[in-house]
Amino acid sequence: MEKPFVVCHMFTSVNGKIDGEFMGCPDGVLARTKYGDLRDDYHCEAMLYGTVTMAGGFSDGLAGNLPVSTAHYPKGTWVAPSEVKRYVVAVDPKGTLGWDSPYMEKQGRPKAHVIEALTEQVSEDYLTYLRQRGVSYVVAGKKQLDCAQLLHELKTRFGIERLMIAGGGYVNGSFLQAGMIDEVSVVLAPVADGNTRSVSAFECHDFMTTQAAVGLALLEVQRINGDGLWLRYAPKNKA
Numbered sequence: 077m078e079k080p081f082v083v084c085h086m087f088t089s090v091n092g093k094i095d096g097e098f099m100g101c102p103d104g105v106l107a108r109t110k111y112g113d114l115r116d117d118y119h120c121e122a123m124l125y126g127t128v129t130m131a132g133g134f135s136d137g138l139a140g141n142l143p144v145s146t147a148h149y150p151k152g153t154w155v156a157p158s159e160v161k162r163y164v165v166a167v168d169p170k171g172t173l174g175w176d177s178p179y180m181e182k183q184g185r186p187k188a189h190v191i192e193a194l195t196e197q198v199s200e201d202y203l204t205y206l207r208q209r210g211v212s213y214v215v216a217g218k219k220q221l222d223c224a225q226l227l228h229e230l231k232t233r234f235g236i237e238r239l240m241i242a243g244g245g246y247v248n249g250s251f252l253q254a255g256m257i258d259e260v261s262v263v264l265a266p267v268a269d270g271n272t273r274s275v276s277a278f279e280c281h282d283f284m285t286t287q288a289a290v291g292l293a294l295l296e297v298q299r300i301n302g303d304g305l306w307l308r309y310a311p312k313n314k315a
Contacts, residue, residue, distance in 0.1 A: 077224060077228055078228055078231045078232055079224070079227035079228055079230075079231050079256065080121075080122070080227060080230060080231050080236045080237055080238055080239040081237065081238045081239070081258050081259075082227065082239050082240075082241060082251065082256055082257050082258050082259075083118055083120070083238075083239075083240050083241070083257070083258060083259040083260075083261055084240075084241040084242075084248050084251070084252070084257050084259070084260050084261065084277075085111075085114065085115055085118065085240050085241070085242055085261040085263075086242065086243065086248070086260075086261070086262050086263070086277045087099075087107070087108055087111040087262075087263045087265065088262055088263070088264055088265065088276075088277050089104075089264075089265055089267050089268060089269040090264060090265070090266065090267060090268045091268055091269065091270070092276040092277055093269045093271065093274040093275070093276060094243055094244065094245060094274070094275060094276065094277050095274050095275065096269045096271040096273070096274035097269055097271060098265060098267040098268075098269035098271075101265070101267045101269075103265070103266055103267050103302070103303075104265030104266065104267045104302075104304070105302070106300065106301045106302030106304065107263055107264065107265040107266065107300060107302055107304030108263075108265065110263055110300045110301070110304065110306065111263040114261065114263065114306065115240065115242075118238065118240055118261075119238060120238040120239055120240040121161060121162055121163060121235075121236050121237060121238055121239070122162070122163040122164065122165055122188075122191075122230065122234075122236045122238075122239045122240070123163075123164050123165070123188070123239075123240050123242055124164075124165040124166075124167065124193075124239055124240065124241045124242070124247070125164070125165070125166060125167065125241075125242060125243060125244070125247070126167050126243060126244040126246060126247035127166070127167060127168050127169070127172065127173065128244050129242075129243050129244045129247075130166045130167075130168070130173055131172075131173060133182070134164070134166075134180060134182060135166065135173040135174055135175060136174045136175055136176045136177075137173075137174045138172050138173060138174050139171070139172060139173060139174040139175075139202065139205060140174065142199075142201040142202060142204075142205050143201065144201060145199075145200045145201045145203075145204035145205075147200065147203075147204050148200060149200065149203045149204070149207065151194075151196050151198065151203070151215040152214075152215055153212075153213070153214045153215070153229050153233050154203075154206075154207065154212060154213050155212050155233055155234065156178060156189075156207070156210045156211060156212040157210065158178070158189040158212070159179070159187075159189075160179070160186075160187050160188065160189055161235070162186050162187065162188040162189065163188055163189050163190075163191050163230075163234060163236060164180050164188040164189070164190055164191070165191045165192075165193055165226075165230065165239070166190060166191070166192050166193060167193045167221060167247050168192050168193060168194060169193075169194060169195040169197060169198075169217075169219075169220070169221055170194075170195070170197045170198060171192065171194050171197075171198035171199060171202035171203075171206075173192070175190060175206070175209050175211050176209070177190075177209070177210075178190055178209055178210035178211045178212070189212065190211045190212065191211075191212045191213065191214060191230070191234065192206055192211055192212070192213040192214070193213075193214055193216065193221060193226050194213055194214065194215045194216070195215065195216065195217045195218060195219060195220065195221055195222075196215060196217065196218045196219070197218075197219060198215060212234070214226055214229045214230070214233075216229065221250065223250060223251050223254040223256045224254060224256060227239070227256055241257065243277075244275060244279075245275035245276055245277060245278055245279035246275075246279045246280075248277055248278050248279070249278040249279045249280050252278055252290050252311065253280065253288070253290070255311070255313060257311055258310065258311075259295070259308060259309070259310055260292060260307075260308070260309040260310070260311070261306070261307070261308050261309075262277065262306070262307045262309075263300070263304060263305075263306050263307075264304055264305040264306075264307060265304055266302065266303040266304050290311055290312075291311070291312040292309035292310065292311055292312065293309060293310050293311075293312050294307070294308075294309055295308040295309060295310055296308040
């Protein structure tokens with residue numbers, strides 16, 4: 077199956093948290109800077125995030141109640157015209173995120189064309205909403221996202237060769253369980269955060285039928301300024 081090379085690149089506390097108070101701790105500043113530098117070094121054409129991460133500061137809120145559409149579009153892949161060959165992929169199974177533009181230019185990052193990753197639960201109203209705004213989409217899976225189908229469409233229809241997954245925990249866990257991740261990159265901040273409300277780098281939904289532990293082979297360890305570490309792994313079926 078054709079698919080992009082997929083790296084999951086995360087910034088975590090010592091105990092594996094990916095959000096919470098440790099994100100603003102002065103002891104983690106240098107590690108967080110290194111995390112951002114490494115993100116650019118991977119030279120990925122596309123970044124992929126989960127619904128919660130996107131809604132938390134990347135999308136234009138939520139779409140809300142949409143006008144009833146009389147159009148009927150096939151629930152497959154739609155490639156909208158794009159001025160750029162950089163992409164941000166929003167995992168949004170039911171179609172809830174709001175978009176004022178087909179491009180995202182936030183947090184000092186290069187302009188990227190938005191691709192919605194949907195399931196067959198998405199409404200005709202939402203597909204119409206995306207087409208009216210020039211937002212591309214891929215419908216992959218019935219009720220759960222079909223990670224393999226999505227990646228195949230991203231490679232063959234959009235020409236994406238390298239893709240970075242950067243959260244949240246359930247998205248990371250879904251792609252790892254599906255055997256779709258080629259490399260795991262973790263920048264470890266020298267901070268411990270006992271916040272029980274925060275999620276870890278890899279989580280499993282209760283409805284997932286497969287929740288087995290995934291073995292990793294160590295590729296590299298680097299000590300970074302400020303007592304942090306950069307860890308590179310390959311899932312053992314990819315090593």
